[in-house]
Amino acid sequence: MKNSKIVGVGHYVPENVVTNHDLEKLMDTSDEWIVERTGIRERRYFDYTKDTCSNMASRATKMALERANVDVNEIDLIVFATITPDYMFPGSGVLMQRELGLDKKAIPAIDIRNACSGFIYALSIADQFIKTGMYKTVAVVGSEIQSSALEFSDRQRHVSVIFGDGAGAMILQATDEPGKGVLSTHMHSDGTFAEELYVKDPGSSRKREERMTHEMLEGLSLRAHMNGNLVFKHAVVRFTEAIMEALTANGKKKEDIDLLVPHQANLRINNFIQQKLELSEDRVYNNIQRYGNTTAATIPISLSEAWAEGKIKDNDLICLAAFGSGFTWASALINW
Numbered sequence: 001m002k003n004s005k006i007v008g009v010g011h012y013v014p015e016n017v018v019t020n021h022d023l024e025k026l027m028d029t030s031d032e033w034i035v036e037r038t039g040i041r042e043r044r045y046f047d048y049t050k051d052t053c054s055n056m057a058s059r060a061t062k063m064a065l066e067r068a069n070v071d072v073n074e075i076d077l078i079v080f081a082t083i084t085p086d087y088m089f090p091g092s093g094v095l096m097q098r099e100l101g102l103d104k105k106a107i108p109a110i111d112i113r114n115a116c117s118g119f120i121y122a123l124s125i126a127d128q129f130i131k132t133g134m135y136k137t138v139a140v141v142g143s144e145i146q147s148s149a150l151e152f153s154d155r156q157r158h159v160s161v162i163f164g165d166g167a168g169a170m171i172l173q174a175t176d177e178p179g180k181g182v183l184s185t186h187m188h189s190d191g192t193f194a195e196e197l198y199v200k201d202p203g204s205s206r207k208r209e210e211r212m213t214h215e216m217l218e219g220l221s222l223r224a225h226m227n228g229n230l231v232f233k234h235a236v237v238r239f240t241e242a243i244m245e246a247l248t249a250n251g252k253k254k255e256d257i258d259l260l261v262p263h264q265a266n267l268r269i270n271n272f273i274q275q276k277l278e279l280s281e282d283r284v285y286n287n288i289q290r291y292g293n294t295t296a297a298t299i300p301i302s303l304s305e306a307w308a309e310g311k312i313k314d315n316d317l318i319c320l321a322a323f324g325s326g327f328t329w330a331s332a333l334i335n336w
């Protein structure tokens with residue numbers, strides 16, 4: 001059986017930096033509150049004249065290909081994770097396929113919408129296709145444009161200060177090297193909590209005349225609803241479980257982790273995990289301070305930056321973990 005080796009990682013973030021002080025001008029919030037409760041200092045917002053969810057992903061993919069020295073035409077499959085696609089349908093995967101050129105190669109594109117866990121779900125799917133021998137080179141991406149859906153109001157301030165825009169990508173290739181690349185992935189969900197972090201409208205399961213109404217524009221049902229306290233409490237438990245599950249499945253101990261790259265939802269969550277697992281600070285990668293929560297893009301952006309900063313080296317043991325809407329949670333263990 002083949003293994004999936006990570007041959008390149010890349011990212012793209014929009015140029016426009018939005019600081020906490022910028023947000024203070026738009027709603028009743030403060031730099032002090034945001035930094036203390038979330039760790040975020042600034043985030044990026046896209047420029048609608050040039051950035052789209054799919055073209056940000058293709059820019060991240062091109063960086064990953066370049067770093068891997070892999071030609072774009074080698075890609076056999078795209079797995080695209082996002083909850084903020086360009087269109088309701090088709091998914092952004094086909095748009096990225098068009099964007100990349102690919103000498104008109106009609107490769108498949110799969111769209112994944114598991115929110116914050118989306119990238120690890122996408123990675124798991126890519127890994128299975130490589131393991132079965134069906135595909136040799138897979139581009140796995142996470143890309144989000146959150147800012148165009150945010151409401152800058154006091155009633156939405158607990159959501160609007162958190163999210164940002166960006167994209168990250170990973171190129172996986174089949175290898176015969178034993179014990180190399182993705183060692184395992186574990187995915188979970190518990191739909192009991194689906195409505196604790198969700199966007200309700202315009203949902204399909206309602207009377208036709210209620211699917212889109214003028215009232216929706218005034219209300220909150222088009223906005224993200226988040227029960228932040230509850231999400232936080234579940235996140236700290238599930239993150240730890242998912243990481244331990246990954247380690248146990250591979251006969252590894254927490255001391256063996258060279259770098260933990262967690263989803264970036266709240267610096268307090270990540271600091272809690274770091275302390276719980278007794279990892280030194282330099283073994284947990286965080287960039288939420290600069291980008292906020294970019295949902296499916298947080299992990300590949302972090303991997304791309306950590307790799308460029310020399311914090312990920314060949315044969316390092318890298319652990320990925322995520323928790324979010326669904327609830328869904330997941331982990332991956334990688335021998336880089």
Ligand code: UT7
Nearest residue numbers: 029030033037116157158161228229231232235265266324
């Ligand atoms: O990636 C998806 C998964 N999402 C997460 O993992 C998010 C997890 N949850 C969280 O990160 C936190 O719950 C939040 C950052 C969203 C909120 O932090 P919190 O410490 O749980 O705050 P809270 O909701 O309990 O609110 C505490 C106070 C409230 O005021 P009162 O009622 O105590 O007077 C809020 O109204 O903070 C107030 N508040 C704000 N104040 C200033 C809420 N948002 C803001 C804000 N600026 N932006």
